Amino acid sequence: MKSRAAVAFAAGQPLQVVEIDVEPPRAGEVLVRITHTGVCHTDAFTLSGEDPEGLFPVVLGHEGAGVVVEVGEGVTSLQPGDHVIPLYTAECRECKFCLSGKTNLCQKVRATQGRGLMPDGTSRLSYQGRMLHHYMGTSTFSEYTVVPEISLAKIHPEAPHEKVCLLGCGVTTGIGAVHNTAKVKPGDTVAVFGLGGIGLAVIQGARQARAGRVIGIDTNPGKFELARQMGATDVVNPRDHARPIQDVIVEMTDGGVDFSFECIGNVDVMRSALECCHKGWGESVIIGVAGAGQEIRTRPFQLVTGRVWRGSAFGGVKGRTQLPGMVEQAMRGEIELDPFVTHTLPLERINEAFELMHAGESIRTVIHFD
Ligand SMILES: NC(=O)c1ccc[n+]([C@@H]2O[C@H](COP(=O)([O-])OP(=O)(O)OC[C@H]3O[C@@H](n4cnc5c(N)ncnc54)[C@H](O)[C@@H]3O)[C@@H](O)[C@H]2O)c1
Ligand SMILES: [Zn+2]
Numbered sequence: 531m532k533s534r535a536a537v538a539f540a541a542g543q544p545l546q547v548v549e550i551d552v553e554p555p556r557a558g559e560v561l562v563r564i565t566h567t568g569v570c571h572t573d574a575f576t577l578s579g580e581d582p583e584g585l586f587p588v589v590l591g592h593e594g595a596g597v598v599v600e601v602g603e604g605v606t607s608l609q610p611g612d613h614v615i616p617l618y619t620a621e622c623r624e625c626k627f628c629l630s631g632k633t634n635l636c637q638k639v640r641a642t643q644g645r646g647l648m649p650d651g652t653s654r655l656s657y658q659g660r661m662l663h664h665y666m667g668t669s670t671f672s673e674y675t676v677v678p679e680i681s682l683a684k685i686h687p688e689a690p691h692e693k694v695c696l697l698g699c700g701v702t703t704g705i706g707a708v709h710n711t712a713k714v715k716p717g718d719t720v721a722v723f724g725l726g727g728i729g730l731a732v733i734q735g736a737r738q739a740r741a742g743r744v745i746g747i748d749t750n751p752g753k754f755e756l757a758r759q760m761g762a763t764d765v766v767n768p769r770d771h772a773r774p775i776q777d778v779i780v781e782m783t784d785g786g787v788d789f790s791f792e793c794i795g796n797v798d799v800m801r802s803a804l805e806c807c808h809k810g811w812g813e814s815v816i817i818g819v820a821g822a823g824q825e826i827r828t829r830p831f832q833l834v835t836g837r838v839w840r841g842s843a844f845g846g847v848k849g850r851t852q853l854p855g856m857v858e859q860a861m862r863g864e865i866e867l868d869p870f871v872t873h874t875l876p877l878e879r880i881n882e883a884f885e886l887m888h889a890g891e892s893i894r895t896v897i898h899f900d
């Protein structure tokens with residue numbers, strides 16, 4: 531079938547909105563009509579060419595919501611008409627990782643997903659006879675996309691897609707990192723580096739966890755008002771200080787924070803985020819994705835003296851099991867999505883979403899297909 535899609539033909543080039551061909555779903559696969567998709571920094575990262583796993587030509591997009599159109603052979607958990615959020619972290623419920631009870635990093639489709647292909651090693655997407663890569667197993671910048679059954683969370687049929695699409699990545703990543711990875715407790719002091727969609731979701735999660743002080747850090751002061759509205763008790767611009775930012779935070783917090791979160795993808799900031807943690811127990815969670823070949827550094831003494839460095843992908847959330855509940859929390863207002871949606875655009879104007887992001891003007895632009 532034909533589908534309108536924004537295709538990334540080459541790194542560093544704007545997307546082109548064209549009509550692509552989408553093949554029907556094969557065994558274990560599902561054809562989904564995407565209604566809305568957010569644009570995340572990770573899409574921009576891959577488009578820039580800095581992502582070592584980046585493949586072109588490709589249909590990007592991984593923060594979507596849609597409706598099942600057709601299911602392939604053997605698909606039992608979904609049927610046409612079901613409302614879904616595509617998952618870039620699948621949940622097969624049978625691999626070693628899924629069964630461990632310790633991680634959300636299902637490996638069932640990981641290898642082929644990383645190569646931009648469906649689990650059988652081929653693509654369902656093409657343009658004028660030329661194969662297009664899938665992206666993160668989701669490719670939500672296409673009106674129709676094919677996704678493995680195990681990479682779809684079935685959500686409440688009345689959920690507002692134009693908002694809950696953000697639970698496909700950004701908001702879940704931030705909120706989940708607070709509850710699942712860090713396990714923030716009432717009264718804890720939290721530092722959040724980077725106040726984009728991810729950092730603001732961390733702030734919202736910290737407020738849910740009834741954290742004490744929540745310090746938002748960003749070099750763009752334009753982000754501070756929203757951060758305060760969402761629950762930051764303090765905001766700090768590193769550019770206002772001559773000293774390293776970790777020294778500033780340690781002084782502000784009588785020795786350091788209980789938890790810090792890096793939501794930028796900058797390895798120098800990752801170091802600051804670790805070193806602003808309290809001696810003996812402070813934990814730093816890396817969420818940001820750094821460029822190819824970059825490495826983190828600190829003195830080992832930082833860890834010897836009790837600080838902990840960890841990381842989090844998709845907020846540690848098991849998508850099929852936990853995401854439907856988060857969608858219902860959003861429908862009840864327990865997760866607030868409205869503040870994240872700063873812009874809404876039709877697919878034809880998707881490149882403006884990247885421009886708004888790079889200019890620091892948007893938190894999330896939601897793209898609609900109608
Ligand atoms: N681990 C995961 O599962 C996961 C999921 C989604 C996104 N990510 C990553 O999270 C990061 C953030 O994503 P986003 O969509 O919120 O991005 P964003 O671009 O909207 O936000 C980043 C923020 O960091 C600020 N910033 C940049 N450099 C800074 C510095 N040196 N000091 C302080 N602030 C600085 C920017 O002003 C901006 O407000 C990206 O690296 C993205 O790839 C990871
Ligand atoms: Zn994302």
Ligand SMILES: [Zn+2]
Nearest residue numbers: 622625628636
């Ligand atoms: Zn699995």
